[in-house]
Amino acid sequence: MPAVSLEQLISLCKRRGIVYPGSEIYGGLQGLYDYGPVGVELKNNLINSWWRTNVYERDDMEGLDSAVLMNPLTWKYSGHEETFVDPLVDCRDCNARWRADQIRDTCLDCGSKNLTDPRPFNLMFKTQVGPVADENAFAYLRPETAQGIFVNFNNVLTTTARKLPFGIAQVGKGFRNEINPRNFLFRVREFDMMEIEFFVHPGTEDEWHERWLHDRLSWYQNIGVSRDHIKIYDVPSKDLAHYSKKTYDLMYRYPTLGYEEIEGIASRSDFDLGSHTRYQDKYDLNAKVMANPDSTSRLSYFDPQTNKHLIPFVIEPSAGVGRCLLAVLSEAYDEPMVKAPPEDKLSMVAKELEAFNAAVAKNKKLKSDVQESLLAFGEDIRRELPETMPRIEALLAMPGADRISQGKKLRNQSQKVIDDHYRTVLHLKPHLAPVKVAVFPLKRTDGNLVGTAKQIRKSLQTGGKIRTVYDDTGAIGKLYRRQDEIGTPFCVTVDYQSLDDQTVTIRDRDTMAQERISIDELKTYVEEKLED
Numbered sequence: 001m002p003a004v005s006l007e008q009l010i011s012l013c014k015r016r017g018i019v020y021p022g023s024e025i026y027g028g029l030q031g032l033y034d035y036g037p038v039g040v041e042l043k044n045n046l047i048n049s050w051w052r053t054n055v056y057e058r059d060d061m062e063g064l065d066s067a068v069l070m071n072p073l074t075w076k077y078s079g080h081e082e083t084f085v086d087p088l089v090d091c092r093d094c095n096a097r098w099r100a101d102q103i104r105d106t107c108l109d110c111g112s113k114n115l116t117d118p119r120p121f122n123l124m125f126k127t128q129v130g131p132v133a134d135e136n137a138f139a140y141l142r143p144e145t146a147q148g149i150f151v152n153f154n155n156v157l158t159t160t161a162r163k164l165p166f167g168i169a170q171v172g173k174g175f176r177n178e179i180n181p182r183n184f185l186f187r188v189r190e191f192d193m194m195e196i197e198f199f200v201h202p203g204t205e206d207e208w209h210e211r212w213l214h215d216r217l218s219w220y221q222n223i224g225v226s227r228d229h230i231k232i233y234d235v236p237s238k239d240l241a242h243y244s245k246k247t248y249d250l251m252y253r254y255p256t257l258g259y260e261e262i263e264g265i266a267s268r269s270d271f272d273l274g275s276h277t278r279y280q281d282k283y284d285l286n287a288k289v290m291a292n293p294d295s296t297s298r299l300s301y302f303d304p305q306t307n308k309h310l311i312p313f314v315i316e317p318s319a320g321v322g323r324c325l326l327a328v329l330s331e332a333y334d335e336p337m338v339k340a341p342p343e344d345k346l347s348m349v350a351k352e353l354e355a356f357n358a359a360v361a362k363n364k365k366l367k368s369d370v371q372e373s374l375l376a377f378g379e380d381i382r383r384e385l386p387e388t389m390p391r392i393e394a395l396l397a398m399p400g401a402d403r404i405s406q407g408k409k410l411r412n413q414s415q416k417v418i419d420d421h422y423r424t425v426l427h428l429k430p431h432l433a434p435v436k437v438a439v440f441p442l443k444r445t446d447g448n449l450v451g452t453a454k455q456i457r458k459s460l461q462t463g464g465k466i467r468t469v470y471d472d473t474g475a476i477g478k479l480y481r482r483q484d485e486i487g488t489p490f491c492v493t494v495d496y497q498s499l500d501d502q503t504v505t506i507r508d509r510d511t512m513a514q515e516r517i518s519i520d521e522l523k524t525y526v527e528e529k530l531e532d
């Protein structure tokens with residue numbers, strides 16, 4: 001069952017070293033996160049899966065890695081200086097700042113309606129380039145990687161001799177000075193983007209748009225995101241970005257947030273290549289672009305069929321890595337009951353939960369939206385006990401829960417029952433799992449068991465395909481639980497029998513079934529099972 005609350009994922013991410021708040025020891029910086037030891041592996045695996053599917057497994061794609069800082073003229077002609085803005089309002093009573101389209105004319109901090117008129121706020125960060133701080137020595141941190149692809153169009157074309165249709169893929173950081181970063185990784189100020197600019201003959205763009213929609217939906221299935229949890233939103237023309245002729249937004253059903261954009265697939269016409277081209281009047285451009293006396297080049301394609309230069313049209317699938325990672329975590333998340341808790345313990349937890357919910361309902365100091373969310377989630381959990389018991393942890397981590405004194409008692413009653421009767425497991429696709437195999441010795445004080453386990457780890461890791469870790473920091477049950485939480489498909493235990501007959505037990509993450517196999521066959525066994 002996927003996650004039901006964002007808090008479940010936030011708590012798991014923190015507990016298991018997937019994602020930490022950025023520069024936490026100094027109080028953090030809003031909208032910035034760091035990927036921990038487990039998170040970096042998951043993120044890299046996700047990016048590799050995207051790259052493999054879109055670059056290696058196709059014969060019409062090239063890769064690129066362009067610089068984050070670009071000549072500021074790029075952003076003038078791309079339209080970002082003028083139009084990459086959100087409407088900003090200030091609360092005159094408490095000075096909070098909001099994005100006008102995210103609040104309903106009411107300050108979310110103090111409830112005041114005394115707000116300024118919205119004014120445009122450009123989301124691009126500026127930085128200084130070089131030692132002299134005059135007004136011309138600035139650059140923007142790129143808000144999208146796409147422009148790095150467009151300005152390199154001629155370079156890629158001439159160095160690869162590609163013919164239309166073909167695409168260029170890039171993965172890299174994007175920066176946006178979001179007015180209200182929120183919802184964990186969902187809206188942040190620095191994030192990794194996976195973008196494709198696919199260049200096609202004018203007139204074929206609609207057909208390619210549909211093909212890319214289909215291809216991108218298959219990739220989401222390939223990374224374990226159910227098709228049933230993605231809706232396709234055909235963006236109405238009044239809401240299209242300045243460059244877009246038509247856009248499909250893929251909307252994923254995020255826990256807590258509901259359907260929100262995970263990826264945009266835009267048909268950008270000849271806007272970008274046209275904008276960055278010097279002699280625009282030589283072409284019959286479809287898009288409205290500003291005259292460009294600054295560019296030194298024409299970003300056109302010589303069509304051997306017609307013997308004419310043309311400006312290709314572009315289809316752009318563009319996804320944020322963080323939003324994909326959240327979706328993958330959400331889909332993989334599960335908290336099954338391993339054995340039913342005894343009646344007396346169950347009724348104690350139920351009683352404390354009831355008391356907690358009642359205290360939330362009575363509390364007059366909570367903001368109404370916070371109170372409603374706490375109460376709705378608390379009641380959902382109570383109605384479906386015992387299956388829902390592990391969700392109490394997420395409930396107690398929600399905003400406002402720390403102000404309910406009954407929370408402490410609820411935690412005391414539930415924690416041990418949850419630990420003893422449930423497990424958290426990520427049913428990640430094996431190719432995304434941060435660790436593929438964990439190896440444990442039955443006893444960490446026995447040199448022979450430890451030596452054999454370390455040898456197995458080394459031999460599985462050799463070749464670089466099977467990320468394998470050794471762990472002896474707890475009892476085997478606890479070690480299984482830790483690996484389940486980060487989605488490790490297999491755990492191998494070395495016991496005394498292993499020393500006699502060179503076999504080990506291998507445990508499957510999803511079924512928890514264990515089998516005994518020979519150490520010699522372990523690598524082939526794991527390799528075969530990981531081919532998913």
Ligand code: GAP
Pocket residue numbers: 143144145146176178185186187188189191193195261262263264316318319320321322323
């Ligand atoms: N080049 C096209 C482009 O930048 P976009 O819809 O603005 O399009 C593409 O961004 C994707 O980047 C979005 O679908 C989303 O997944 C991700 N994204 C955008 N803003 C984000 C933010 N502030 N935090 C996290 N991800 C974001």
